[in-house]
Amino acid sequence: xxxxxxxxxxxxxxxxxxxxxxxxxxxxxxxxxxxxxxxxxxxxxxxxxxxxxxxxxxxxxxxxxxxxxxxxxxxxxxxxxxxxxxxxxxxxxxxxxxxxxxxxxxxxxxxxxxxxxxxxxxxxxxxxxxxxxxxxxxxxxxxxxxxxxxxxxxxxxxxxxxxxxxxxxxxxxxxxxxxxxxxxxxxxxxxxxxxxxxxxxxxxxxxxxxxxxxxxxxxxxxxxxxxxxxxxxxxxxxxxxxxxxxxxxxxxxxxxxxxxxxxxxxxxxxxxxxxxxxxxxxxxxxxxxxxxxxxxxxxxxxxxxxxxxxxxxxxxxxxxxxxxxxxxxxxxxxxxxxxxxxxxxxxxxxxxxxxxxxxxxxxxxxxxxxxxxxxxxxxxxxxxxxxxxxxxxxxxxxxxxxxxxxxxxxxxxxxxxxxxxxxxxxxxxxxxxxxxxxxxxxxxxxxxxxxxxxxxxxxxxxxxxxxxxxxxxxxxxxxxxxxxxxxxxxxxxxxxxxxxxxxxxxxxxxxxxxxxxxxxxxxxxxxxxxxxxxxxxxxxxxxxxxxxxxxxxxxxxxxxxxxxxxxxxxxxxxxxxxxxxxxxxxxxxxxxxxxxxxxxxxxxxxxxxxxxxxxxxxxxxxxxxxxxxxxxxxxxxxxxxxxxxxxxxxxxxxxxxxxxxxxxxxxxxxxxxxxxxxxxxxxxxxxxxxxxxxxxxxxxxxxxxxxxxxxxxxxxxxxxxxxxxxxxxxxxxxxxxxxxxxxxxxxxxxxxxxxxxxxxxxxxxxxxxxxxxxxxxxxxxxxxx
Numbered sequence: 001x002x003x004x005x006x007x008x009x010x011x012x013x014x015x016x017x018x019x020x021x022x023x024x025x026x027x028x029x030x031x032x033x034x035x036x037x038x039x040x041x042x043x044x045x046x047x048x049x050x051x052x053x054x055x056x057x058x059x060x061x062x063x064x065x066x067x068x069x070x071x072x073x074x075x076x077x078x079x080x081x082x083x084x085x086x087x088x089x090x091x092x093x094x095x096x097x098x099x100x101x102x103x104x105x106x107x108x109x110x111x112x113x114x115x116x117x118x119x120x121x122x123x124x125x126x127x128x129x130x131x132x133x134x135x136x137x138x139x140x141x142x143x144x145x146x147x148x149x150x151x152x153x154x155x156x157x158x159x160x161x162x163x164x165x166x167x168x169x170x171x172x173x174x175x176x177x178x179x180x181x182x183x184x185x186x187x188x189x190x191x192x193x194x195x196x197x198x199x200x201x202x203x204x205x206x207x208x209x210x211x212x213x214x215x216x217x218x219x220x221x222x223x224x225x226x227x228x229x230x231x232x233x234x235x236x237x238x239x240x241x242x243x244x245x246x247x248x249x250x251x252x253x254x255x256x257x258x259x260x261x262x263x264x265x266x267x268x269x270x271x272x273x274x275x276x277x278x279x280x281x282x283x284x285x286x287x288x289x290x291x292x293x294x295x296x297x298x299x300x301x302x303x304x305x306x307x308x309x310x311x312x313x314x315x316x317x318x319x320x321x322x323x324x325x326x327x328x329x330x331x332x333x334x335x336x337x338x339x340x341x342x343x344x345x346x347x348x349x350x351x352x353x354x355x356x357x358x359x360x361x362x363x364x365x366x367x368x369x370x371x372x373x374x375x376x377x378x379x380x381x382x383x384x385x386x387x388x389x390x391x392x393x394x395x396x397x398x399x400x401x402x403x404x405x406x407x408x409x410x411x412x413x414x415x416x417x418x419x420x421x422x423x424x425x426x427x428x429x430x431x432x433x434x435x436x437x438x439x440x441x442x443x444x445x446x447x448x449x450x451x452x453x454x455x456x457x458x459x460x461x462x463x464x465x466x467x468x469x470x471x472x473x474x475x476x477x478x479x480x481x482x483x484x485x486x487x488x489x490x491x492x493x494x495x496x497x498x499x500x501x502x503x504x505x506x507x508x509x510x511x512x513x514x515x516x517x518x519x520x521x522x523x524x525x526x527x528x529x530x531x532x533x534x535x536x537x538x539x540x541x542x543x544x545x546x547x548x549x550x551x552x553x554x555x556x557x558x559x560x561x562x563x564x565x566x567x568x569x570x571x572x573x574x575x576x577x578x579x580x581x582x583x584x585x586x587x588x589x590x591x592x593x594x595x596x597x598x599x600x601x602x603x604x605x606x607x608x609x610x611x612x613x614x615x616x617x618x619x620x621x622x623x624x625x626x627x628x629x630x631x632x633x634x635x636x637x638x639x640x641x642x643x644x645x646x647x648x649x650x651x652x653x654x655x656x657x658x659x660x661x662x663x664x665x666x667x668x669x670x671x672x673x674x675x676x677x678x679x680x681x682x683x684x685x686x687x688x689x690x691x692x693x694x695x696x697x698x699x700x701x702x703x704x705x706x707x708x709x710x711x712x713x714x715x716x717x718x719x720x721x722x723x724x725x726x727x728x729x730x731x732x733x734x735x736x737x738x739x740x741x742x743x744x745x746x747x748x749x750x751x752x753x754x755x756x757x758x759x760x761x762x763x764x765x766x767x768x769x770x771x772x773x774x775x776x777x778x779x780x781x782x783x784x785x
Contacts, residue, residue: 003113004035006120013146014119021112025097025409030068030090031112033083037067038109046106049337049350049418057102064105065091108409115274145252145279148244152286155237156293159230163293166226170300173219176212183209220306227310230297234317237290241283241324248279249331254492257334261465264341265487265511266518273336273356277412280332281360287328288361288452291321326458329451332356333460336414339443341483342476343422343467351417353445353462355404358413361451364406368449370415372400375444376428380463380496383444394441395425395469404447415447425469437478440466440486440497466497481560481572484511502553505535512575519583522591526598533598537564537622538571569625577626585656586628594618594674594683597628605645607675608633613643614672616680618661621650628661632671648708659704662687667706 010018022028031038041060047053072087098105187205190198253276263269294317301311337352353370355363373393375383402415427439443464450457466486468479488511489499509531517525526534528546535541535549538558543549560572567574578597582590589595599607599619608615613634621627627650636642651661662684665671674683692701 003039003116003120004031006124007116010119010123014123018116018119021115026108026112027090029086030094033071033087034064034067037064039113043106043110043113046103048103048107049352049416051418054102057106061094061098061102061105065095068094104407104409107407111274111410114272118272118274141252142275145244145247148240148247149279149282149286152237152240152244155233155240156286156289159233159237159290159293162226162230162233163296166223166230167296167300169219169226170223170304173216173223174304176216176219180209180212180216183212223304224306224308224310227297227301227306228308228313231310231313231317234290234294234297238317238320238324241287241290245283245324245328248276248283249328252276252279253331253334258492260338261487261490262514264338264465265484266515273334273354274410277356280328280356281411283328284325284357284360287321287325291318291325294318294321322456325456329355329357329361329458330460333445333447333462335445335462335464338465339420339467341465341467341487342479343441343469344473344476345422345425345469345471348419348421350420351443351445351464352414353404353417354412354414355460358404359406359411363449363451364404364413366449367404367406367413368447369401369403370417370445370447372397372402372417372420373444373446374422374425374441374467374469375463376426377440377442377466377497378428380442380444383461383463384496393444394428396423397421397443398423415445422469425471435478437468437470437475438482439468440482441469442467442496463496477573477576478560480576481570484515484572485556485559487511502555505538505549505552505554508554508559509534516579519579520587520590522587524591524593530598533600534571534575536600537574540565567623574625578620581626581628581653581656584653586661588687589618589661589684592683595628596675601631601647604631604647608645609643611676612673614670615675615677616665616671616673617675624650624652627652630665630668630671634670659706660687660689663689664706668708670708 007018019028022031041063043060046057046060068087068091072084072091075081075084075087094105183205187202187209190202190205193201256271256273256276259267259269259271294314298311298314298318301314305311333353333355335351336354337350339351340349343349351372358364374395374397375392376394379392379394398421399417399419402417404413404415406413425441427436444461445464446459446461448457448459466483468482470476470479486497486499489503489507490497509526512534513525513531517523532544532546532549535546535552536543538554539549539552541548558571560570563570564574569577582595582597586595590597595618597618597620599617600622604617604619608617608631611633614632616630616632618628619631621629629650630648631645633643633645636644651664655664665680665684666688671680674680692703
């Protein structure tokens with residue numbers, strides 16, 4: 001209900017925009033009396049592109065109707081009588097309107113709530129000064145556009161008034177012209193009149209004719225001037241329309257598309273289309289009004305031809321206004337929901353296209369069909385050059401035709417492709433070192449429709465963001481690299497799908513940070529130290545100074561074509577491995593600040609040696625994709641008084657599918673403090689797995705536990721100041737109690753691919769079985785020995 005309370009406090013234009021959201025499709029009284037209930041429902045959980053969720057939408061509809069009926073029954077007394085009737089009527093209305101299309105109700109309410117939230121947020125930001133500079137810029141831009149619309153409205157109203165005056169003047173001119181013809185006819189008929197009478201009447205008629213002809217001559221000149229003045233006014237209006245359309249289509253809409261592209265890399269959501277649609281609809285309305293005025297001017301000119309160049313001028317105005325409306329219609333056929341940019345064959349995918357001016361131009365009266373085909377980069381280039389590519393495609397998409405639907409609640413005309421699937425793909429010859437995951441395609445959406453009673457016919461097309469087609473999940477990593485590079489560095493108006501081969505390192509840092517924050521669902525992104533670590537890896541550098549990398553450039557080959565020195569993977573493959581590991585298993589720990597991650601071995605040693613024994617940190621493995629290791633400081637068991645930094649063999653996602661990071665840290669008693677000085681339980685205890693329950697029906701459930709042997713390795717692996725120890729099983733650490741059996745597990749039980757080694761696993765199982773057969777006292781004595 002909090003949103004509705006705030007919405008009622010809106011002022012001025014924002015209040016009018018909020019009120020315009022409501023109507024017969026959703027009365028504002030329902031929003032008012034059911035405010036708390038409406039805001040508490042999970043409207044966003046309904047996927048409008050998934051037909052399988054229609055039952056969920058139907059439940060929401062039924063619940064809304066029930067709530068209205070309940071609210072109606074609660075109304076009593078004289079004051080509540082009319083409200084009771086109203087609410088009951090609305091309940092029946094919703095049932096009859098949305099029972100066969102419950103998705104429409106959900107779409108309507110989502111649109112209303114999102115619009116209210118946007119209006120309230122804009123008003124709050126404007127009053128509180130949050131993001132003041134950005135809001136001021138946005139507000140000024142919107143104010144500029146709204147002022148221009150007001151100028152256009154006044155100009156169009158003025159030309160309408162002038163056109164009516166011209167029409168009235170021309171009608172009177174025609175009447176006078178007919179009167180002049182009548183006088184001439186009367187003069188011609190005087191031959192049959194007696195001479196005396198004829199002379200008197202002839203003098204009178206000639207005088208009258210002279211007066212009328214003089215008036216006609218003056219009025220013809222005046223009409224010509226009116227026509228030219230009106231044409232000049234239309235020229236000025238068309239200039240304003242072009243300027244406004246350029247501002248909306250070439251700036252605002254292009255910026256929305258750019259935000260949509262960056263959202264593919266994890267950037268902020270591109271935002272709704274409501275404001276853009278309202279602007280485009282205003283443009284369409286004004287353009288159409290001016291076009292009709294120009295057509296009426298042409299009709300008046302044809303009705304009463306006068307000497308001069310007005311006919312040629314009107315032809316040019318008509319051609320110009322047709323070009324303007326054509327540009328508006330073709331530019332506002334857009335992809336509201338992009339298809340996935342990494343597209344796997346034989347996998348279902350969805351997309352939504354929308355015609356922003358469809359409702360205003362009444363295209364929905366005869367809803368057009370939209371077709372989707374996949375085309376190659378070369379075919380996309382040919383399309384933009386208007387070269388014929390009819391029926392050409394680079395693959396076969398199933399369920400690729402969809403009729404546009406008009407949603408009255410939101411006044412939107414959209415085509416929702418819900419069940420498309422790429423059946424096959426035809427690849428082109430690759431260039432040089434280019435791999436299949438560097439080849440870009442695009443989904444072409446096209447449709448044809450007419451407006452103005454078939455007066456104008458449009459064939460509209462729009463291209464999706466670049467799509468990389470894969471046939472196996474193993475290609476996803478490299479395909480994502482291609483998409484990220486394209487989304488980050490594509491320039492507006494480019495030739496499909498040209499991107500720079502080299503970019504500044506700082507530009508790539510922005511893209512990586514955006515991707516990382518999005519995957520972590522956190523505001524905690526990559527710090528300057530993290531980015532220096534990544535720069536050292538990308539450029540094989542040892543410099544710790546961020547300024548050394550600020551003007552450096554990184555090429556696509558360095559990013560994801562050439563392996564890192566001494567490794568069998570690229571820079572991106574390493575980074576993406578980290579992202580996948582964090583996203584699947586370690587996101588909460590990153591957001592808690594428990595994982596430093598981007599720290600190399602030498603840095604870990606320098607940081608830990610100044611801390612007490614048992615201090616540890618978590619860092620990403622340099623040698624393994626998607627690996628994370630624990631580094632800790634402890635005494636050297638082979639040399640009294642010497643302290644070493646130890647590193648566990650890196651964990652991967654397969655390890656964490658067996659036992660979580662928090663539980664593994666809990667298992668290792670020698671890990672005491674998370675760097676710099678936080679007790680480990682303070683940080684990780686909320687993620688520990690609860691203790692096992694008591695045995696049921698005599699069965700004891702075993703539990704896997706991780707141990708690290710005592711530091712008895714005679715010769716730690718040589719590395720300057722650092723000792724490394726692999727995780728190994730220790731039979732002496734196994735024990736049982738009345739609540740379960742705890743068996744140790746180590747990563748030596750996993751093969752190089754992370755799968756269980758059956759022989760080692762059976763060894764542990766036999767050991768557990770042997771322990772269970774022993775008397776309890778014997779178990780403890782064997783452990784203590």
